[in-house]
Amino acid sequence: MSVTDYVIRRVLIVIPLIIGLTLVVFLVSHMLPGDPVAAHLGQRSMEDPAIVAAFRQEWGLDQPLYVQYLTFLKNLSQGNLGVSIHTKQPVMDDLGRYFPASIELAVTAVFFAILIGIPLGIISAVKRNHPVDHGARVVSLLGVSAPVFWLALVGLYVFYLRLGWLPGPGRLDTGMTEPTHITGMFTVDSLITGNMTAFASAVRHLFLPALVLGMATAGLVTRMTRSSMLEVLSSDYIRTARAKGASEGRVIIQHALRNSMIPTVTVIGLALADIMSGAVLTETIFAWPGIGRYAFQSTVSLDFPSIIGVTLLIAVVFALANLVVDITYVFLDPRLRTA
Amino acid sequence: MQHSTIKRWSMLLIALAIVAVFAAACAQQPAAPAPAPQAQAPAATQAPAAAAPTQAPAAAPKATEAPKAAPTSAPAAQPTAAAKAAPAGTGNQLVVGIAHDLTTLDPGRGYEIAGGLAHKAIYDTLVTTAPDDITKIVPSLAEKWDISSDGKTYTFNLKKGVKFSSGNEMTANDVKWSYDRVKGLQGNPSFLFSTIKSVDAKDPNTVVITLDSPDPALLAKMTFMAFAVLDSKTVQAQGGVTGADAKANDKAQQWLDQHSAGTGPFVLKSWTKDNEITVEKNPNYWGTPSKLDRVIYKNLPQSASQKLALEGGDIDIALELNADQTKALASNPNVKIVQGPTTDIFFLLANKDKSMSPKGVMSDPKVVQAVELALDRDAFKDLSGTKSGVPPTIVGLGFLGSWDESKTPKRDVAKAKQLLADAGYPNGFEVDMEYPTKFNRDGLDWDTMAQKVQSDLAEAGIKVNLKPGDLQTVLANYRAGKEGFSLWQWGADFPDTNDRLAFLPEGIVGKRAGWTNATSDPNIQKLRDQAAVETDPQKRVQVWNDIQQYLMDNSPFIPLIQPNRAVAVSNKVSGYTFNNQFLVQPLLLSKQQ
Numbered sequence: 026m027s028v029t030d031y032v033i034r035r036v037l038i039v040i041p042l043i044i045g046l047t048l049v050v051f052l053v054s055h056m057l058p059g060d061p062v063a064a065h066l067g068q069r070s071m072e073d074p075a076i077v078a079a080f081r082q083e084w085g086l087d088q089p090l091y092v093q094y095l096t097f098l099k100n101l102s103q104g105n106l107g108v109s110i111h112t113k114q115p116v117m118d119d120l121g122r123y124f125p126a127s128i129e130l131a132v133t134a135v136f137f138a139i140l141i142g143i144p145l146g147i148i149s150a151v152k153r154n155h156p157v158d159h160g161a162r163v164v165s166l167l168g169v170s171a172p173v174f175w176l177a178l179v180g181l182y183v184f185y186l187r188l189g190w191l192p193g194p195g196r197l198d199t200g201m202t203e204p205t206h207i208t209g210m211f212t213v214d215s216l217i218t219g220n221m222t223a224f225a226s227a228v229r230h231l232f233l234p235a236l237v238l239g240m241a242t243a244g245l246v247t248r249m250t251r252s253s254m255l256e257v258l259s260s261d262y263i264r265t266a267r268a269k270g271a272s273e274g275r276v277i278i279q280h281a282l283r284n285s286m287i288p289t290v291t292v293i294g295l296a297l298a299d300i301m302s303g304a305v306l307t308e309t310i311f312a313w314p315g316i317g318r319y320a321f322q323s324t325v326s327l328d329f330p331s332i333i334g335v336t337l338l339i340a341v342v343f344a345l346a347n348l349v350v351d352i353t354y355v356f357l358d359p360r361l362r363t364a
Numbered sequence: 365m366q367h368s369t370i371k372r373w374s375m376l377l378i379a380l381a382i383v384a385v386f387a388a389a390c391a392q393q394p395a396a397p398a399p400a401p402q403a404q405a406p407a408a409t410q411a412p413a414a415a416a417p418t419q420a421p422a423a424a425p426k427a428t429e430a431p432k433a434a435p436t437s438a439p440a441a442q443p444t445a446a447a448k449a450a451p452a453g454t455g456n457q458l459v460v461g462i463a464h465d466l467t468t469l470d471p472g473r474g475y476e477i478a479g480g481l482a483h484k485a486i487y488d489t490l491v492t493t494a495p496d497d498i499t500k501i502v503p504s505l506a507e508k509w510d511i512s513s514d515g516k517t518y519t520f521n522l523k524k525g526v527k528f529s530s531g532n533e534m535t536a537n538d539v540k541w542s543y544d545r546v547k548g549l550q551g552n553p554s555f556l557f558s559t560i561k562s563v564d565a566k567d568p569n570t571v572v573i574t575l576d577s578p579d580p581a582l583l584a585k586m587t588f589m590a591f592a593v594l595d596s597k598t599v600q601a602q603g604g605v606t607g608a609d610a611k612a613n614d615k616a617q618q619w620l621d622q623h624s625a626g627t628g629p630f631v632l633k634s635w636t637k638d639n640e641i642t643v644e645k646n647p648n649y650w651g652t653p654s655k656l657d658r659v660i661y662k663n664l665p666q667s668a669s670q671k672l673a674l675e676g677g678d679i680d681i682a683l684e685l686n687a688d689q690t691k692a693l694a695s696n697p698n699v700k701i702v703q704g705p706t707t708d709i710f711f712l713l714a715n716k717d718k719s720m721s722p723k724g725v726m727s728d729p730k731v732v733q734a735v736e737l738a739l740d741r742d743a744f745k746d747l748s749g750t751k752s753g754v755p756p757t758i759v760g761l762g763f764l765g766s767w768d769e770s771k772t773p774k775r776d777v778a779k780a781k782q783l784l785a786d787a788g789y790p791n792g793f794e795v796d797m798e799y800p801t802k803f804n805r806d807g808l809d810w811d812t813m814a815q816k817v818q819s820d821l822a823e824a825g826i827k828v829n830l831k832p833g834d835l836q837t838v839l840a841n842y843r844a845g846k847e848g849f850s851l852w853q854w855g856a857d858f859p860d861t862n863d864r865l866a867f868l869p870e871g872i873v874g875k876r877a878g879w880t881n882a883t884s885d886p887n888i889q890k891l892r893d894q895a896a897v898e899t900d901p902q903k904r905v906q907v908w909n910d911i912q913q914y915l916m917d918n919s920p921f922i923p924l925i926q927p928n929r930a931v932a933v934s935n936k937v938s939g940y941t942f943n944n945q946f947l948v949q950p951l952l953l954s955k956q957q
Contacts, residue, residue, distance in 0.1 A: 057836075057837075060836070060840050060843075063836065063839055063840055063843055064836050064839075066552065067475060067552045067555065067857075068843075068857075068872055069555040069857060069872065070552060070554070070555055071843065071872075072872055073555075076550060079550065079611075111467060112467055113467060113468070122637065178668055178672075181669070181672050182672065185672065185676055186672055186675055186676050189676075192678075193669070193672060193673045193676050193678045194664055194666075194669045194672070194673060194678075195639070195662065195664075195678075196639070197639075199459050199640070199660055199662055199678055199679075200457065200459075200640070200642065200658075200660055202634075203636055203639070309665050309666045309669075310666045310668065310669050311669070312638075312639075312662075312663055312664050312665060312666070312669060314637070314638035314639065314663075318638070318665070325834075325835065325836065326836075327836055
């Protein structure tokens, strides 16, 4: 089976998965205790039955559940996710506004995680039980176990307040005009439009939240890389490579690293999907309007259309991430191409 | 082999390049306190040219209305006016840190704290509250007013020569149009207009408001920004309509989210959702101009970030700090903490409906009194970290005719036990107490408060089982009147004693405690009906005195505390005056650069 066939088959499997998911999310969110009317109308407005009835009618909440679900499916088939009860904007537009901020953050965070995690993992596998290895393990343990909100606050305290190297919360400096909306990612948009002032500001603001999220992932990446490297380094073909006189650097990079990358790639792919689908604590502390904040707001206000919209988006992100990870396996390990 | 080596090297180069970009960008502006003025310069110079085009595409998702907004915004000439007011980069700019809770900046639709702050800067109402006392009504766009002897007709004389930021003259017609619009929109603030029968423009400077029945709280309600006077010509041109079907036909929200049409000291320059609301000085302002050129309301949803941003100099005022953060900032020489009373009240609800608690225990007035005496309410003050009050009744502190703290009963556990024995519970009883969590109000922690209630009542022999729940879940039970015993909070909808009619029989909260006409004493019903319509201040004090006397022995509500609110203000800012309704009054403020 060619790689293309494989990809097509994988994508087709995702479709029924997502339809099933909409049904589950729809049922669960509507069965939660709590009344969306109470969440959106003020206490005094709630007293007026006419206002409550008008609200239910406006948002289709007066219809039986199956009618609401069928309407939702019909809209979905036309690419319409409905209108958010909270923001009163189409959910599609809301996602288009919040998601790019999350992508920007997630990609940069994972970049940091790779940059820190893989070299650290390699070094600690090669220098096993050496003080360097212990040091690397402490760093990775810290990354994995320190709560992310704590890292975020400490990061702000040290780099923003004490040292003054990095800016405070937000995506841009206060009062700065947002770059023209093209992708919604400020770093990319400002580069495209040549707005270098905004670019510098966007990059500086992105650095710390991405580093904080990247630290947590870096911990995992280090551990994964280390353990699979250790396994590979003790295998026969490595000994053969050494016996043939290959230099140590070549043995590690060329022979061992590539073969030990599969578990690491899995971790990285899932971490990317995870951060993209919302890192609510980090987003809140850094006033970063990402998908996590949107999901949180939707949930607390029982905003059904947005809850379903966000869930679908997250499902698609995870499905895609898994797909990309699987395809990467194929490139890393040629044996999988025929499997 | 050759190929893969090149690939590897190129990957390494790309990675290095990205790191270099970060390093370069970070090195560019090394000092943190500097960014504010530095950032201001590029923003301001780009403002006339870039602000309009960048805003339009940013708002482009709402494609249907975009074409309409673009051509009409030109005649309104907002951007140029704004640019004139703030010459490039030299502006005196104030930054306020607040959690953005708003979904619109249309004063007829919005009813949120952050939106209200921005409205205070860009709109005016006929009357407002005194800068330092929200129970005192003072003139704003109205010069004076008369109330008819039956309390049903209010006649307002408008200030002459007031212009909107567009340059249009403000007349009685604008007032009528603005009020009719909010009434028709049936949005969240429309309830404030419920007693108003009609609004008429008698002549260009006289507005007559006729009520269905006397409403002693009308002037207090009119201080809310839902009563903002809008430039009717401008808003109509943007799709604003009045009338019964305004809810369906009014299309002005989109425009009002990005522009202003008011008489206030500032005009709205931009609102970037979840980021910043920026207002700039109104060159056509009718009063003494503001000393500030620009105010930015910056979204900082986390109180810890607000504290850091204030210390780092990114913001000048932090509005939502919790008790610990306020304490920590008290020793910072660059920050002053300003406190003032809120109109919020935390209270316990004991349902009068016997079926709501085991054996109807909470419906017994003796039990409620025992609970009240068992609570160490002075200790509750410490939980807020601010100077809070413990009101004697649910009527609260600081309103016309409301009692002061001296009448609050002191803790007396022995007497509480005696009352329980008299009620038939010599060994105490067990009861569930529901309360909301993860819902920040006045920087207080609900769990801590609930645990304090639990431990205080345990001393009198009452075993309280805590039942915390997500806000929306417990709110549904509360509103349906299904809680036997619970902990809640109420924020006044308008700064007047009559706000607390909600807690009397058949009132919104009264009903939640099973207190209806059927389950209550005719005496309190009579007092309630008097208070609802009495407009003479002397008689109001008398009626509310009788109500409070009655509540001391028979209320299903036990007030815990009325917290103070703490606002942290940078020492660079002078003129800050606490007003719980308008937490930032930009006209009073100046900032040393």
